Amino acid sequence: MSKRASIDPTYDVVIVGAGMAGLAAAKHLVAARRKVMVIDANSQPGGRVRSELIDGVTVDHGFQLLNPSYPEAQRMLNLKALNLREFTPGVRIRGSERAHNLIDPFRSPRALLNTIKSVPGSRLEQLKFAAYITDVAKGYGNHLQYRTDGTAHDALRAFDDITRDVLAPFLAGVLFDDSMTTSRRLVDVFLRSFVRGTPAVPATGMGEIAQQLSRGIPLSLNESAVRVTATTVTTNWRVLKARAVLIATDPHTAARLIPGLPTPHMRSGTTWWHRAPVPVAALNGGLPILTVDPQRRGPLVNTVVMNAAAPEYASTDQALIASTALGTGPFASAEISKHLSYLYEANTARWEVVAVQTMAQTVPAFPVGTPFRQPSRLENGIFIAGDHRDTPSLQGALVSGRRAAAAITHTLA
Template sequence: MSSLPDAVDVVVVGAGLAGLRAARTVARAGRSVVVCEAGDGVGGRVRTDVVDGFLVDRGFQILNTSYPALKASVDLEALDLRRFVPGAAVRDADGRLHRLADPRRVPSWAPRTALDGLLGLQDKARIAALAVRSLVVPPSRQATAPERTTAEELARWGLGGTPTDTFLRPFLSGVLGDRDLETSSRVFSLFWRSFALGDLTVPSRGIGAVPQQLAARLPAGTVLTGTPVERVAPGRVDTPRGTVRAGAVIVATEGTAAAELLDGRIPSPRTFALTTHYHVTAEPPTGQALLHLDGAGGPIVNTLVLTAAAPSYSPDHRHVVQSTVLGPDPLPDADLRRELARVWGTPAGSWDELATVRVPRALPATVPPTPEGLRHPVDLGDGLFVAGDHRDTPSTQGALVSGRRTAQEALRFLGPG
């Protein structure tokens, strides 16, 4: 383990995506930096564990290849990204399964999608119009547009009722962690743009490959794992291993932890919780890497055969199925298997339980009113700064952007040197 320095230009608290991106920005500017991480590895909420040889991400997470900050921060080719089908299968309340795909990306599915009866032709046209609008309106305008909740925005487009309840709500709930769709319409608009532009993927070695690549680009010894921070103050950070003096301190932890460390200098954000169940089966319910949604409003917001996209998640011929529910508590096993059997249309009683991952603070709630531009202040004065997806958008993009812009603010504070 690297030793704790006595003094550096910048101390970053937390080795999640925002903290690692901040440290990279500081290091590239020629300034000395150290990252103090309480855990035994980098990534924060973006990590991958190995359970009995299987890759288990800390919750179902995807990478959208359209995120500009992702392209600027990591080598996407080196991640060996595996793509999902750009669409979804929806099980309706009558037990029928509807398969829908973006006809631009999967032309062979265009007739099936056009004729499918889950949504009417007008509803499909309105959803397409939403996509067109998100593509032609610049992101800067979307982030400053008149604000309402996502539910209100969908209703304004004529998509309230059946389209929302059967398709949009289960899809967006898994993305935002927000069943009631209270999330700002500004955030929804930017997310819809990213879906229209990018591929939904996972790295072949798990989502944890992203922070590992970021950490590998830092000078040796920059990241100190197993180093929890007990207190931050202007010019110093206290840890059980000692105190580090610094010209600037960047707190890049999850929002509630940041608020606690900063003694109320920022409000503790409201957060959404997600729980992901992982199962292993020799016979997968589908061979397609297609997200399955529950259009009947059940507790499972989405489920997917991960190994259909990324066989490397399994050490052998068996398959990994992830299933996500909202909230911090897992479903009882009997209820879970009953719901899985209904959504998939096939028995799930023989599937082996692999892991259950609870993420009690998976995503910050970004509800109206939000600041124009969706960017909260990061300079708290006296050389203290804060970074994280709770300062921008609740996404990989938001975390990476926040890390970069917070580091730039800290560098301006330090001045030339």
């Protein structure tokens, strides 16, 4: 095809962005026999969910996990074919004196006694928290999304010690924010998914999710939208005409393409991938458990040995460690190395950096009062999807894609 601007045949739908939202929408539209074209500026599909092989090890885009309890993941993905590798359902708290593991006793009854001994706070506080988490876990349907909103801090203040030592450090890594000002509705929904499912990665990396979703989808990679209307997409080399246009990019690009679209504040983060010349079993007893540091003695909010969960990520005579800090730094590598040494109680002098990922956009902020669902069709007739239109997660992005596909199908009928 010539790189001169040319008018392409008309599609039913052109989708800009092959992240989770764009791919989910495409999947639904293709199933409904619509003529679809998905374009993406990147050289591979998946957007924020992708993996690469660096020097023989699998490196995802930041430390991210798929929670198989996400209803939309169950609907859209063949979870069995992803060969999910689970992490330990709990967290390892590195306290100033020692480290201890808090493991969900319902999924690991052997951990019951240790967990009871290790949960911080008075008995009363522990009982109040148990009641809270039971209520959240039950949280049928939309019950959690419509309860009176407030900050996560307000919702969790009744269990001060547990929040300070466990929940706040854990949530900082999930939300890429440690202010605890996120909407308690979102936090409740996330806590529910952690109680209901054990987070995991596909054996060959998070990118496998995008590979699976994109099968059978007409996809044009390395193609960027520069201008859009309700029926055209002008890219870096052609003009695509369609009966409907869906923008499924990250929120900042969406706002560039659709002037006036409100943009959420995006959280940022930095992830280091280290290779340690020790067997996997040498760190945390070989347990694939997320370590957090309530006292924040360094920049990292969490760290985990990836190939303790997914041996396919790297060979077992070396440990592959993913560690994340909030923000984009700059961070001194000596500071990271020192913090890792504290967190793992190990000598990190010979740990080698495989990759450092500075991510200006991780997930949209979700302050108090943010609606769980925002319209899929804008006043100008352009359709929109992405995690910024639902919840900031794989689940949210997939749902937004389904909702946009339904709105398009309805309009084109």
